[in-house]
Amino acid sequence: DAGVTQSPTHLIKTRGQQVTLRCSPKSGHDTVSWYQQALGQEPQFIFQYYEEEERQRGNFPDRFSGHQFPNYSSELNVNALLLGDSALYLCASSLGDIQYFGAGTRLSVL
Amino acid sequence: AQSVTQLDSQVPVFEEAPVELRCNYSSSVSVYLFWYVQYPNQGLQLLLKYLSGSTLVKGINGFEAEFNKSQTSFHLRKPSVHISDTAEYFCAVSPNRDDKIIFGKGTRLHILP
Numbered sequence: 001d002a003g004v005t006q007s008p009t010h011l012i013k014t015r016g017q018q019v020t021l022r023c024s025p026k027s028g029h030d031t032v033s034w035y036q037q038a039l040g041q042e043p044q045f046i047f048q049y050y051e052e053e054e055r056q057r058g059n060f061p062d063r064f065s066g067h068q069f070p071n072y073s074s075e076l077n078v079n080a081l082l083l084g085d086s087a088l089y090l091c092a093s094s095l096g097d098i099q100y101f102g103a104g105t106r107l108s109v110l
Numbered sequence: 111a112q113s114v115t116q117l118d119s120q121v122p123v124f125e126e127a128p129v130e131l132r133c134n135y136s137s138s139v140s141v142y143l144f145w146y147v148q149y150p151n152q153g154l155q156l157l158l159k160y161l162s163g164s165t166l167v168k169g170i171n172g173f174e175a176e177f178n179k180s181q182t183s184f185h186l187r188k189p190s191v192h193i194s195d196t197a198e199y200f201c202a203v204s205p206n207r208d209d210k211i212i213f214g215k216g217t218r219l220h221i222l223p
Contacts, residue, residue, distance in 0.1 A: 004153075031208055042200060042213035043154070056210055090153055094208045101146075101154040 002027065004093050004102035012108045013081050021076040021105045025093030031055075032074040033099055034066060035090040043090055049074055081109045112137045112203050114214035122220040123191055131186040131217045133201030143184045144202040144211065145175055154200065160184065161207070171195070193221045 005024045013019050025032055031050045035043035045058035049068035063079045072093075078085055086109045092099035117132040135141060145157040158169025165177040175186045184201060201214040 033210065035211075042215050043211075045210040045212070048210060058210065092154075092211075096208050098156060098159060099208065099211060100156065103153040 004029075004091055004100055006089075006091050006102040006105050008105060009103070010106045010108075012110060014110055015081055015083060017081050018077065018079045019081060019107060021078075021089050021091075021107070023074045023076070023091030023093070023102060025072050025074070025091075026100055029093035029095045029100075030072050031094045031096070032068060032072065033092045033094070034074070034076050035092065035101075036060070037088040037090060037104070038084075039087070046076070078107075083109050085109050112141060112205060112212055114201050114203050114212060116199075116201050116214035116217050118217050119215065120218045120220060122222055124222045125193055126190050128189050129187065129191050129195075129219065131199050131201075131219065133184045133186065133214060135182050135184060135201075135203045137182075137203065137205070139205065142204045142207060142209075143175075143177060144204070145169065145173070145184075145186050146200045146202060146213075147171075148198045148200065148216075150197070157186070157199075191219070191221055193223070195219060196221050 007022045033048040034046040037043040047057040048055045052068045065077045068074045088104040090104045092101045113136045115134045123129045143160040146154040158167045160177045168174045198216045200216050202211045204211050
């Protein structure tokens with residue numbers, strides 16, 4: 001049984017560009033949450049998707065948006081990238097209970 | 111608002127010695143508590159959780175934690191550490207099942223030979 005998978009593992013972008021990160025949840029999980037972890041910091045909650053709708057949102061600007069597909073997989077989109085968006089982006093999936101995390105996508109903005 | 115305080119940013123300990131990583135939380139309502147571990151260049155792995163019931167929670171890799179409501183603490187312990195336990199440990203709280211998780215700033219565990 002595959003766990004939470006994220007792609008790509010690493011990504012380099014230039015300031016002002018747009019990026020899309022992908023997440024496939026653990027089998028049977030219907031909820032996906034996204035977190036940003038800057039270097040040396042704790043993860044910060046971005047938003048959570050359930051039944052293809054954004055259910056909760058953390059304190060992140062509208063440049064951060066997401067989507068959940070009927071198969072429960074999810075995308076995180078970030079527009080107009082800033083240097084400060086450089087971080088490890090973690091996806092977690094769940095089924096009304098515990099959140100299980102993927103290995104993350106490391107985004108570097110130059 | 112809920113918050114988590116990890117009292118030590120780094121904890122050095124000799125191999126095979128016991129360790130305690132301290133965590134205090136702030137909340138006016140019932141919470142769910144977690145400890146996650148992050149090995150270098152990896153994602154987060156759930157060590158253990160407290161949702162309800164017994165206040166002593168056993169997790170993976172020989173770790174355990176005790177929920178103390180009166181002291182609002184959820185300290186993590188292991189009786190004998192190994193070099194493979196070198197990692198960052200995050201205490202976390204959530205207001206409800208499957209709700210957003212609020213993390214503490216982490217404690218880096220250094221295992222000394």
